[in-house]
Amino acid sequence: MERGPRDDRAEAATDEALRALAEPRRRAILRLVARRELAAGEIAAxxxxxxxxxxxxLTVLKTAGLITERREGTRRLYRARPEGLDGLRQFLDDMWASSLDTARRLAEAERGLTGDGLPATG
Amino acid sequence: MERGPRDDRAEAATDEALRALAEPRRRAILRLVARRELAAGEIAAxxxxxxxxxxxxLTVLKTAGLITERREGTRRLYRARPEGLDGLRQFLDDMWASSLDTARRLAEAERGLTGDGLPATG
DNA sequence: CGATTGCGTCAGTCATCACTAACGTTAGCG
DNA sequence: CGCTAACGTTAGTGATGACTGACGCAATCG
Structure with a gap:
């Protein structure tokens, strides 16, 4: 199982999105701009x-690709960018699927106790 | 839109899972134990x-509910716990949905330029 | 019994990060 | 032009967290 440069970039994107979302205040901000477009001042208020x-x-969220900025006069309007979550959703789905699969295999092995062994999948 | 204690607990759980996943090494560990059950030493290796x-x-991941521990003699076996991701997947799906909805409303308003107003959804 | 194996826990260190105050910048108004 | 409004940016500070070495503890082997 090799890891190509494409995986690395996906990992980097996931990492940035995850680090951005790991902060409660940033999640709150994201929830605000997910509901409607808001100016920086309105968000701060x-x-x-x-x-x-x-x-x-906002800079962190923008860098992570989770929001977009649009200028209108001296104001800057922000809104959530749904595609920014795609990588994360993919990651979670993959993790969820393989975890569930492993849990099933383990439960079956315990029920049968056939000494299956699971000879080093990797 | 009130926030009840149930939401707070969900937020707390999401927060812990998110903070746990924000660390690259922990994601790598989680990927390992998602594929098969492993002892602490095998993981460390x-x-x-x-x-x-x-x-x-491992302690952080366990506290966040993302893995489970099982003792066998002097060894401790870890595996991923898929349900631990449920709250996060819910959070991402909600965010994704509302973000997409807002983007659609905005695109439509721009196309029509009807001065719709969006009179304070909340 | 003592020795070893397989782990977790404690104390301390260094880097990261969320925050504030002060300053810089651009767009509109008189 | 100067003045204000609405921002972003920089420098500095305190807290959090990822890491290491030393130690503690239960289970197994002789």
Whole structure:
């Protein structure tokens, strides 16, 4: 099982999205802009931290590909970018499928106790 | 849209799972034990960090409900726990759905330019 | 019984990160 | 032009967290 450069890039994208989502405030922001497009100031008004902090969170989310920015005069409007979650959903689905498969194999082996062995799948 | 204690617990669970998955090494460990059940030592042998570090990662994953531990003699066998990902998958699906919906509404408003207004959905 | 194997836990270190205050920048108004 | 509004950016700080070495503990072997 080799890991090609495409996997690495997918991993990097997943890693950035995951790190971005691991912060509660960023998830809250993402929930806001998932519901409707909002300006930076409107987003900041929803929280009790500085606009600076919110701005930095927005940068992280944008870099991770989870939101998009659109300028309108002096304002900057943000909205969620659903495709940014695709890699993550793929990752979770794969993990879920293989975990469930392993659990099934283990349950079956325990029921039969045939000493199956599972001779080093990898 | 009120937030009940059940939502808070769901958020807490999602938060722990997310924080656990935000670490590349922990994802690698999870991928290993998703494929087959492994002992702590076998897992540690796959990486170039100390067994201590791996053990702490396993603790985090276990606390987050992403893996289960089973003792066999002096060994401890770990495997992925698929249900641990359920909350996260729900979160991502919800986010994806509302993001897509908002994107559609925005695209439609721009096409028609009817000055729809979107009078404060929340 | 003592020795070894297979782990987890504790204490300490270094890097990362979320946050704030101050400053820089661009768009509109008089 | 100057002035304000709405932002992003930079420098610095405190807390979190990933890691290592030393130690502790249960299970097995002689």
């Amino acid at each position: 929803e929280f009790e931290v500085t606009r600076t902090a919110v701005s930095q969170h | 796959e990486f170039e960090v100390t067994r201590t570090a791996v053990s702490q990662h």
